[in-house]
Amino acid sequence: MMETQHRTWKGAAILLAAIAMAASLLLAARAYSLWSDADKANHSLALTRNRSAMATLDSFSLPANQKVEVCNQGDKEITISAVTAFYSDARGKLRNFNSALSQWHAWKIPAASRQVLSLADNGSSVWDGSAVFYSLEIELNGKHEVLTGTSEDLRNGCIVLASR
Amino acid sequence: MQTESQRTSEDKLIQSRLFNLSHGLNIRPGKRSLTMEMGFPWLSTLADLAPWTGCAELIAIDSLVDGERPVLLLDDFEGITLTSYLERQTIGTPEALALLERLAVAMDHLHAGNRVHGALRASSILIGEGMALRVVDWMVDWNQVPLPLLAEAAESLSPERLAGVVAGPRADQFSLGLLAHQLLVGRHPFPGVSLAERLFRLRFGLLDEGIFGETGFAMQAVFERVFSVDAEQRFDSCSAFVNELEKSPPQRSYADTRLLDVEDPQLQWSELSADPRGPSDSVEAGKSAPIAWWVMAAIFSVVAFVLGIANWRMQGRIDQANDLAEQLSASAAGGFQNGQFQFCNAAPEALDIRELAVAYWDANHQLRTFSSTAYTQNGWAIAPASSQFLSWPVGRKTVWDGSVVFYSLRVEQGRKEFLLSGHWNGNERGCLHLPS
Numbered sequence: 001m002m003e004t005q006h007r008t009w010k011g012a013a014i015l016l017a018a019i020a021m022a023a024s025l026l027l028a029a030r031a032y033s034l035w036s037d038a039d040k041a042n043h044s045l046a047l048t049r050n051r052s053a054m055a056t057l058d059s060f061s062l063p064a065n066q067k068v069e070v071c072n073q074g075d076k077e078i079t080i081s082a083v084t085a086f087y088s089d090a091r092g093k094l095r096n097f098n099s100a101l102s103q104w105h106a107w108k109i110p111a112a113s114r115q116v117l118s119l120a121d122n123g124s125s126v127w128d129g130s131a132v133f134y135s136l137e138i139e140l141n142g143k144h145e146v147l148t149g150t151s152e153d154l155r156n157g158c159i160v161l162a163s164r
Numbered sequence: 165m166q167t168e169s170q171r172t173s174e175d176k177l178i179q180s181r182l183f184n185l186s187h188g189l190n191i192r193p194g195k196r197s198l199t200m201e202m203g204f205p206w207l208s209t210l211a212d213l214a215p216w217t218g219c220a221e222l223i224a225i226d227s228l229v230d231g232e233r234p235v236l237l238l239d240d241f242e243g244i245t246l247t248s249y250l251e252r253q254t255i256g257t258p259e260a261l262a263l264l265e266r267l268a269v270a271m272d273h274l275h276a277g278n279r280v281h282g283a284l285r286a287s288s289i290l291i292g293e294g295m296a297l298r299v300v301d302w303m304v305d306w307n308q309v310p311l312p313l314l315a316e317a318a319e320s321l322s323p324e325r326l327a328g329v330v331a332g333p334r335a336d337q338f339s340l341g342l343l344a345h346q347l348l349v350g351r352h353p354f355p356g357v358s359l360a361e362r363l364f365r366l367r368f369g370l371l372d373e374g375i376f377g378e379t380g381f382a383m384q385a386v387f388e389r390v391f392s393v394d395a396e397q398r399f400d401s402c403s404a405f406v407n408e409l410e411k412s413p414p415q416r417s418y419a420d421t422r423l424l425d426v427e428d429p430q431l432q433w434s435e436l437s438a439d440p441r442g443p444s445d446s447v448e449a450g451k452s453a454p455i456a457w458w459v460m461a462a463i464f465s466v467v468a469f470v471l472g473i474a475n476w477r478m479q480g481r482i483d484q485a486n487d488l489a490e491q492l493s494a495s496a497a498g499g500f501q502n503g504q505f506q507f508c509n510a511a512p513e514a515l516d517i518r519e520l521a522v523a524y525w526d527a528n529h530q531l532r533t534f535s536s537t538a539y540t541q542n543g544w545a546i547a548p549a550s551s552q553f554l555s556w557p558v559g560r561k562t563v564w565d566g567s568v569v570f571y572s573l574r575v576e577q578g579r580k581e582f583l584l585s586g587h588w589n590g591n592e593r594g595c596l597h598l599p600s
Contacts, residue, residue, distance in 0.1 A: 006454060013457030020464030027471035034478040041485040045492075052492040054501060061529060062500060084521075084572035084585035098572075100583035133533070135521035135572035135585070146537040148521035148572070153533075 062088075065130040066154035069116045072109040074162030080107040081144070082137035083117060087130035097127040114158050213303050215277045221270035223290070223298040238300070243292030250286065250346070260347035261410050263297060267340060268402035270299050275333035275401070282306030282331055284339035285320035286346065307331055319352065319362055323393045326367045334395040337402050341390035344409060349379060353391060369393040382412030501525070502567040503588035507544070508551040508595030515577040515598065517544040520554065524567035534564040551595050571596075 065087050072078050083099040099105045102119055109115055117136075118129040135148040138161055147159060217224060224239035249255075255263065267289070274281055281288075281299070283306035290298045306314070307330060314321065320342055322335035345353040355372050356362035364370075369391055379387065386408045392398050399405040502525050509515050520536040520543065536543055539556060546552050555566035572585040575598060582598060 010454040010457060013454045013461055017457050017461035017464055020461050020468050023468040024464050024471060027468055027475055031471055031475050031478070034475055034482065038478055038482050038485075041482045041489070045485045045489040048489040048492040051501075061525075061531075063531060082574065082583050084583065086570050086585075086587065094587065096585055096587065098583060098585045104583075133523040133531070133570040135535075137519060137574065143541070144519065144537065146519045146521050146535045146572075148523070148533045148535045150523060150531050150533060152531070 062094075062132055063151045064088075065132060066151035067116050067129045068131045068134050068136075068154065069114060069129075069158040070107075070109055070136070070161050071114040071158035072111055072161045075111045076162070077111055078109045078161045079139045080109060080117070080136050080161075081139055083107070083134070085127065085131040085134040087127075087132055094132075102126060109161060215279075219270050219273040221266050221297055221299055222273065222302045223300045225303065241290055241292055241296075241298050241300075243290035243296070243298065246286040246289040246291055246297075246343075249291045255347055257348060259295060260344075261406065263295065264340065264344050264347065264406045264409065265403070266297060267299070267343065268406040270302070271333075271336045271340060271402040274302060275336065280305075280307055280331060280333055281336045281339070282325065283309075283314060283317040283320060284336050284343070285317050286343060287316070307335075318359065319354075319366065321366075322395070323367050323369060324395055326363060332395060333401075334398045337390060337398050337405055338395075340402050341387065341405065344390075344406070345387060348383070348409070353387065367393075380412065383409065386412055500569050500587070502569060505554045505566045505568040505571065505588070506551055506595045507546055507554060508597050509546040509548060510597060511577060512548050513578060514548055515546050515575055517546065517554070517573055517575050519543065519574040521572045522564070522568045523570040524564075525569060531569070539563065 068083075068085060070080065082104065083097065085097045087095055087097070089095050097119075099119070102121070105119055107115070107117055116129045117127075119126040131154070132151050133148075134150075135146060136159070137144055137146050139145075140162060147161070149159070153159075213225060223241060267284075271281060271284065281302055283301075283304075284299070288299055288301050290300055292298070306317070307325070318326075320339050322331050322338035325331040325335055342353065345351075351372070352362065353372050354362050354365040354370065356365055371388065371391055386405070389408075390398055390405050399408065505522065507517065517536075518541075521533065523531055523533045526532045534556065536556065539558070544552060544554055553566055555562065556564040568588045570585075570587055572583070575582040575584060577598065584596070584598075586596075588596075
């Protein structure tokens with residue numbers, strides 16, 4: 001009876017030791033894997049921090065809005081067939097204006113005139129003409145031309161579409 | 165230790181030749197009875213044996229066949245000799261005393277008729293089913309057999325017989341004492357390394373002193389009396405001797421102390437003796453081994469627990485770092501770093517980028533612009549299922565290297581025209597596709 005009891009206890013102890021050893025091995029392997037994952041996560045976090053810092057600096061580097069004003073110094077009407085512009089809204093958030101999304105709205109610039117470009121729909125402003133970056137497609141003499149620039153370029157006055 | 169095959173052959177031998185003393189006495193099984201060939205001149209007629217046939221423990225004689233070598237036909241009795249019986253199993257003290265009691269009755273029965281066995285020994289006794297016993301050679305007057313012919317029975321003879329004196333009934337009591345000692349103590353009371361030494365000690369009553377601690381005072385006294393060299397000092401009868409033995413049980417049962425290679429399913433001696441470390445070592449090892457395993461299990465459990473905790477904390481830190489990186493990545497996505505302009509055409513037909521205007525950071529971190537129409541009216545043609553990095557080299561000089569922060573382009577695909585504009589996320593690589 002005692003021999004059987006000893007064997008039972010011994011068997012239970014061996015089984016428990018085997019289970020604990022297997023669990024230890026699995027957890028050790030998992031720990032090794034986690035150390036590797038932790039290194040990757042830390043490296044990724046450092047990289048993301050750098051990018052985030054750079055993105056913050058870049059946003060401060062963007063020039064301020066300027067109104068897009070065009071001048072037609074020529075003697076013919078010029079059509080601005082497409083406009084895209086990026087500007088900061090009242091909350092400082094960057095917005096994108098695309099005239100194609102507004103039924104390909106076109107602007108007619110009469111000869112010898114200047115005009116601040118903007119777009120309103122039923123009394124509400126879609127784009128007030130502000131821009132950090134703009135791109136204008138004009139038709140002149142049957143040719144399409146793209147005029148592009150930044151708000152820095154608008155400090156010098158209107159965008160000359162055609163000269164005399 | 166005897167093997168099974170050895171025992172089987174021995175059983176056959178025992179049944180066919182209970183003993184062969186090389187002097188013409190043979191007992192072998194017949195069809196219905198045992199037969200004994202009589203080579204002795206001192207037993208001639210069945211009538212001489214008639215007075216002693218009433219005892220159940222003395223094997224019955226069916227008939228005597230006269231002839232040149234007279235044959236005794238004995239009552240059929242299936243059994244093995246007590247010698248063989250003791251080699252394969254132990255007999256407990258109660259059973260041994262019962263056996264001795266019946267032998268004592270048989271001997272006293274012989275003595276009552278003025279007959280003496282003269283050479284009572286284990287091989288004279290057959291043990292059958294239910295511990296039935298028969299003394300098979302009681303009809304032989306062993307006192308008349310010359311000593312040189314009694315080599316097999318020499319260690320069972322009384323001192324007076326060894327001294328050449330005619331042995332009386334108390335000689336059988338001495339032989340019964342030898343049997344009793346064998347059954348209760350487990351060994352011969354007159355041990356020796358040689359037969360000569362054993363017979364010398366037996367002749368002069370030099371008892372084994374080692375039995376004193378095993379039998380106790382009372383039984384020791386009984387054995388000392390029955391083994392007296394002077395026959396007059398022994399008990400009055402065999403039954404009186406056995407009665408005294410029953411009143412003085414041994415301190416320890418012989419069956420409990422005997423260390424022999426015998427099969428006893430209750431004690432499982434074979435299992436214990438199979439362990440080379442011995443029974444006591446086995447018990448110690450059995451006690452210590454589980455403790456070692458439990459200690460090992462405990463150590464591994466602690467290690468597993470610590471590792472589990474460490475892993476859990478490590479996983480928490482990794483999740484925290486990943487969450488933070490995800491938040492920062494979202495804010496960084498709104499940044500304005502240069503990307504590399506790449507256009508992908510997944511459509512089955514080619515497309516033309518007619519006009520392209522981009523803004524990008526130059527080396528001095530100044531925002532610059534590039535307009536394709538300042539250089540060409542043709543733009544870029546993107547083949548079906550292909551992609552292209554856009555840039556504008558002029559000779560060895562690169563006017564625009566493909567960097568982009570803001571873009572605006574006009575694309576023609578078949579009859580469709582698209583005006584695409586957007587903010588290139590410099591943190592991500594990828595293609596600009598036409599909207600589906």
